[in-house]
Amino acid sequence: MRNINAVLFDMDGTLIDSEYFYFSNWAPILKSDYDFEIDFDDWIRDFAGHTLKDNVEMLNREHQLQVDEEDMWFATRANYAKANMKNIRLMPHAKEILEKAKAEGLTLGLVTSSYQTTVQTVLGEHQLLDYFSFFVTRELVESPKPNPEPYLLAVEKLNIPKEEIVVIEDTSTGCTAAKDAGLYCIAVSKQAVERQRLNHADLLLNDLAEVKNSLF
Template identity: 30%
Template sequence: MIQTVIFDMDGVIVDTEPVHHFAYQQHFKQLNIDVSPEMYASFTGNSTKNIYERLKTVYGLKEEVLDLVEVKRNLFNDAFDQKEDLYLLDGVEDLIQELHQNGMQLILASSSANVTIQRIFNRFDLDQYFTHKVSGEDFPKSKPHPAIFQKAAELAKTPVEHCIVIEDSTNGIMAAKAAGIYCVGYDSFHSKLQDYSLADKVISHFNELSFEKIRFIKH
């Protein structure tokens, strides 16, 4: 029986991808580098630090990785604070509330930085539902490495066979499966160029899930 649901954030709870895209494109222009749409799509599920490590290697950037991260984060924060049309994804708040009311433990495991996670949680008042929040910036390797989900299960004090992960990216699904956790792939119109073939179940709307459906998922 499932006891813990581990949510990814970006593309699952809220779509901040347009804000990230805007911030990255502004920064790429400042750095005078041309990043292809295919390369950009391959970043999905990676931490900002890992993305800039890769960009530094590919483009021979002279700036320190942490300085690059800081510039992008400031660009994101400015854009985020100015963006009024930012909403939770359709149906996810209802699912979160239903799971919480029925005593299901909820944990966030996101590649986003801690400061970004808290910004989203403050804006949408989500702290009341989640027992823990885990950020990809606290791990040396990003998804598809399983460390973030292993840590989430450890914090939940729940064996992996009694957890599920809800993810929208190829890297996130690979990470969940590498951690030995059942994975629901959320294939929404926000998800671009992602592969759901490794997911145990694929949904396109959160009304396809409920407490009863999740509780009796078998690994």
């Protein structure tokens, strides 16, 4: 495909099938505490790929709710703990593409809006942590995706030309961050609502098997 030496992966929705997990833990809180109902399509369209802070601000701005960020943080973390994040499955072909990339001698990084504890819990459960040379997590940046800061930090860690780096993302938010950082971005999603917003990706594919075939 191109002369690449590093691949930067998003995590939620790209490597792990986490969006329904997050939806199923946020929706009951919104219903019980704020009398606000969402379905999974709403989650994908309005919430997926954004930080908790961004989602709280969106709810208050767009729906005139009075959601407190700290209250939502504690409520969602309590639900996550009860639901057990270790049960989150990998996306199809996730381990396969990581194994192939490492076998090809590429450097792998993870760039996510999730916190390090989530990365350790979920990727640790699936024994994927050792595939990555570094992790850029929420607590390491001031401005998360769609701001390019996370990817610019990853480029700094890699210390190679941007032309040798490929990003794998699943949301418009993440793709925007990658493109604004000057990186080539492959978007991977089967969600119709998200695919419509990914026309700024360099390449739009359906799953990680297609990504693997395009890279190698």
